[in-house]
Amino acid sequence: MTTDRNIDYWGIISRSAGITWNHRFLWLFGFFAASGAGGGNSMNWKNHGVDEIRDFLMSHIGMMVAIIMGLVLLWFALFVLNLISKGALLSCISRADDGECIRFEEGWQAGIRAFWGMLGIAIIALIVFLVVTAVCVLAVVLPMIGGAAGIAIAVFIGAVLFIPYVVFLFLLAFTVIYAEREYVIVGGGVTDALSAGWNLTKTYFWQSLLMWLVSLVSSVAFIVGLLVVLLAIAMPFILIGIASPIAGLMLGIPIGLIVVVLAISAYSTYDHSLWTLMYRDLTRTTAATLPGGSPPAVEPPDPEPPAAEPPATGTPADRWDIPERRSDEEA
Numbered sequence: 148m149t150t151d152r153n154i155d156y157w158g159i160i161s162r163s164a165g166i167t168w169n170h171r172f173l174w175l176f177g178f179f180a181a182s183g184a185g186g187g188n189s190m191n192w193k194n195h196g197v198d199e200i201r202d203f204l205m206s207h208i209g210m211m212v213a214i215i216m217g218l219v220l221l222w223f224a225l226f227v228l229n230l231i232s233k234g235a236l237l238s239c240i241s242r243a244d245d246g247e248c249i250r251f252e253e254g255w256q257a258g259i260r261a262f263w264g265m266l267g268i269a270i271i272a273l274i275v276f277l278v279v280t281a282v283c284v285l286a287v288v289l290p291m292i293g294g295a296a297g298i299a300i301a302v303f304i305g306a307v308l309f310i311p312y313v314v315f316l317f318l319l320a321f322t323v324i325y326a327e328r329e330y331v332i333v334g335g336g337v338t339d340a341l342s343a344g345w346n347l348t349k350t351y352f353w354q355s356l357l358m359w360l361v362s363l364v365s366s367v368a369f370i371v372g373l374l375v376v377l378l379a380i381a382m383p384f385i386l387i388g389i390a391s392p393i394a395g396l397m398l399g400i401p402i403g404l405i406v407v408v409l410a411i412s413a414y415s416t417y418d419h420s421l422w423t424l425m426y427r428d429l430t431r432t433t434a435a436t437l438p439g440g441s442p443p444a445v446e447p448p449d450p451e452p453p454a455a456e457p458p459a460t461g462t463p464a465d466r467w468d469i470p471e472r473r474s475d476e477e478a
Contacts, residue, residue, distance in 0.1 A: 154354050154428060156361055163420035166243045167413055172251050173239055176258070177416035178408065179225070179232035227262070230269070234261030236416065237331040240423040257331070264330045267337040272323045279315055283308050321348040321355045328426040351429050358425050362418055369414045376410075377403060 167173070235258030239249045286308065290300040326344030330337065348355060381399060388395025 154358070154425070156358065159358075159421060159424045159428065160361065160365075162244060162424050163417050166240055166420050167417040170239065170243055170249060170416075171413075173236060173254070173416045174409065174412035175251075176232040176236045176239070176254060177414075177419065178412035179228040180236050180419060181411055181415035230262050230265045231255070231258035233327065233419070234258035234265050234331050236419045237261075237328050237423055240416075240420050241328075241332045241427065244424060244427060261331045264337050264340065265327060268323060268326050268330065268340065271337070271341065272319060276319060279312075283312055317356065317359070318348055318352070321352070321359075324422050325426050325429075328423055329430075332423075332427075347426070347429050347433070350433070354429070355425070358421065362421055365418070365421070366414070369410070373407070373410050377406060380406060 235254035238257035238261070239254040242249050287301050287305045290297040290304065293300070322341065322344040324344070325347045326337075326340040329335070329343040330340035333340075333343075380402060384395045384399030384402075386395075387398065
């Protein structure tokens with residue numbers, strides 16, 4: 148998993164920032180391509196509150212079914228937009244890095260073309276994740292059936308499997324990242340893209356891990372910067388809220404949401420640029436190290452044509468009528 152390749156990480160960061168700023172229409176793709184997990188806060192409810200909620204749900208079952216179906220359809224639409232936007236981003240970033248002129252419509256079409264391949268990569272990665280995770284969980288949980296001794300064995304197995312499982316997560320994540328870019332930028336089938344992604348991952352694992360750290364530090368810096376900006380923006384509305392809380396909230400919340408959406412969209416574009424440019428640099432390096440990727444040998448020049456014979460001298464009769472003269476003499 149090692150290689151002597153030195154990656155210009157600062158150059159990748161600079162190029163990613165330039166693409167993100169110079170092609171701001173990509174932020175729309177970046178917003179839908181941004182991945183995240185939602186969560187909720189746990190709250191303590193009194194018994195009568197639970198009963199009231201249950202009675203409300205039972206008396207409005209039709210409305211609840213409609214809301215659930217609407218949420219499912221919304222999730223499905225966002226999932227489709229996520230895959231399309233991700234494919235559009237990867238294609239546009241690669242072309243922008245080559246200095247090509249990119250447009251929103253071309254990116255959208257590229258995202259639609261890549262949809263099924265991106266979906267296939269996601270499904271295969273999910274299956275691999277679930278299978279490996281299930282095996283690890285069973286290996287830890289099953290010994291617990293044996294009581295105290297089983298619990299001790301389970302703790303030992305969990306400690307032994309922890310580091311390999313974390314390594315597996317990184318390997319899977321890097322493989323998917325590179326496979327998606329291979330599929331969108333180079334083309335081919337899903338299995339070919341996954342194979343190429345795995346080859347890049349195992350060859351440049353440590354370089355990829357360092358790029359993950361670069362991405363992590365960038366995300367921390369982004370969060371800190373966003374909090375500072377939001378605090379600065381909130382100060383005037385806090386002062387307004389002192390006089391009129393409703394006015395402060397009605398003015399401040401929409402502006403804050405706009406800033407957050409723009410910031411998330413920009414950072415998503417930047418982060419996808421980081422990994423796309425990393426992939427491009429690694430594939431160039433891999434191609435250069437292969438026998439077929441070395442500079443072609445200089446072919447020898449074509450041999451010079453033979454020199455033209457000097458024109459013959461003499462009269463036409465001397466040049467062309469000699470056979471006739473000989474035949475006359477023999478006759």
